[in-house]
Amino acid sequence: MPGTTTPTTWFVTGASRGMGLELVRQLLAQGCDVAATTRSAERLSTALGSAVDTSRLLALTVDLTDETQVKSAVDRTTERFGRLDVVVNNAGYGYLAAVEETSGKDVREMLDVQVGGVWNVLRAALPVMREQRAGHIVNISSILGLTTMPGWALYCAGKFALEGLSEALAAEVADFGIKVVVVEPGYFRTSFLTPDSLALPGATTEHYPAVRAMVEDHLAHQGHQLGDPVKAAAAIIERVGREDGPLRQLLGSDAHAFATAKVDALRADLDATAASAPTTDFPEA
Numbered sequence: 001m002p003g004t005t006t007p008t009t010w011f012v013t014g015a016s017r018g019m020g021l022e023l024v025r026q027l028l029a030q031g032c033d034v035a036a037t038t039r040s041a042e043r044l045s046t047a048l049g050s051a052v053d054t055s056r057l058l059a060l061t062v063d064l065t066d067e068t069q070v071k072s073a074v075d076r077t078t079e080r081f082g083r084l085d086v087v088v089n090n091a092g093y094g095y096l097a098a099v100e101e102t103s104g105k106d107v108r109e110m111l112d113v114q115v116g117g118v119w120n121v122l123r124a125a126l127p128v129m130r131e132q133r134a135g136h137i138v139n140i141s142s143i144l145g146l147t148t149m150p151g152w153a154l155y156c157a158g159k160f161a162l163e164g165l166s167e168a169l170a171a172e173v174a175d176f177g178i179k180v181v182v183v184e185p186g187y188f189r190t191s192f193l194t195p196d197s198l199a200l201p202g203a204t205t206e207h208y209p210a211v212r213a214m215v216e217d218h219l220a221h222q223g224h225q226l227g228d229p230v231k232a233a234a235a236i237i238e239r240v241g242r243e244d245g246p247l248r249q250l251l252g253s254d255a256h257a258f259a260t261a262k263v264d265a266l267r268a269d270l271d272a273t274a275a276s277a278p279t280t281d282f283p284e285a
Contacts, residue, residue: 015059038061089118095199115158149214188228
């Protein structure tokens with residue numbers, strides 16, 4: 001695209017499936033250096049296939065919840081490629097259950113990946129970018145980082161946390177020439193709604209039939225999602241190549257519609273409490 005540049009070295013987490021895999025494919029095709037983390041480097045190689053030139057790929061098996069492994073992965077990236085231009089925090093998985101059905105173990109495991117794993121990557125990558133006085137952090141959130149649906153509470157909790165982290169981070173690192181983008185996709189035609197990427201509770205109750213119906217509907221419609229992951233990956237690469245742009249990048253007409261409805265609901269709450277909110281202030285001297 002005229003007037004844009006594509007940074008050279010990318011570090012992509014969750015790279016063996018879905019949007020992460022498509023990002024890696026397109027970046028390698030464009031001649032970028034790519035460090036790609038996954039829980040199985042062998043699975044990533046298989047997914048890419050023999051037709052993809054992987055001479056610029058550094059495939060890394062990493063547990064993102066292990067801070068030592070993450071730091072080693074970033075160190076290996078800079079040793080191999082000499083710099084680090086873009087970090088894409090993409091790793092994650094879905095979880096569908098009512099709040100009452102969600103175990104403490106489920107909560108800890110989700111937040112360890114969705115929040116703790118991102119924080120581990122940031123702690124390792126930011127010193128490199130700060131010294132370079134340049135870089136991009138791309139945090140893959142979700143439209144469910146802005147709004148909610150019944151049955152998605154745990155996933156939303158992780159993505160809402162990622163949104164807050166990203167906003168604060170953007171202000172902290174701006175003076176170092178580091179830019180932050182929060183990507184908020186809607187439903188995309190990836191493997192996200194399959195057993196490979198979707199977790200379910202160990203036990204359910206009879207009290208949430210609407211949640212059960214929602215789960216069955218989602219599983220039945222896998223492969224029919226509105227969004228095209230090829231277009232999504234291209235849009236992310238294009239956004240990073242621009243010198244300006246909004247903090248948030250909505251992907252998908254469904255995401256834009258959900259976000260608009262959320263803003264309207266929030267505005268209604270603000271209007272409804274405009275008179276009552278100041279009543280809790282200390283009186284003016």
